[in-house]
Amino acid sequence: MVAVRASDEDRQRVIAALQRHTEAGRLTLDEFSDRVGIVYAAKTLDELRAAIVDLPALAPAAPPPASHGDRQLLLTFALAILAVALIGTVYTLFH
Numbered sequence: 015m016v017a018v019r020a021s022d023e024d025r026q027r028v029i030a031a032l033q034r035h036t037e038a039g040r041l042t043l044d045e046f047s048d049r050v051g052i053v054y055a056a057k058t059l060d061e062l063r064a065a066i067v068d069l070p071a072l073a074p075a076a077p078p079p080a081s082h083g084d085r086q087l088l089l090t091f092a093l094a095i096l097a098v099a100l101i102g103t104v105y106t107l108f109h
Contacts, residue, residue, distance in 0.1 A: 017058040028053050028062050035069050 029050055036046040049065045056062045 017060060020056050020059050020062050024059060024062055025053050025056065028065055031066055031072055034072055040069060
């Protein structure tokens with residue numbers, strides 16, 4: 015079987031999983047540090063898997079909920095579009 019080279023994105027994904035396991039109390043900070051060292055030294059996907067093989071699978075991370083500021087921005091944008099459409103309609107009717 016051919017070993018598949020790991021990318022930086024693969025490494026970042028494994029480190030994110032290790033962070034979540036550490037936050038859940040499955041790893042100590044020392045274990046986390048040791049495993050991050052393994053991840054950065056890994057050249058193949060199999061070497062990356064070695065850093066997480068004894069940890070349970072994680073559910074995909076949920077995207078963060080939209081903040082109040084994001085909703086406010088979206089509402090402002092929608093109202094601006096509505097205002098432009100209304101001005102265009104009025105201009106067309108009276109010219």
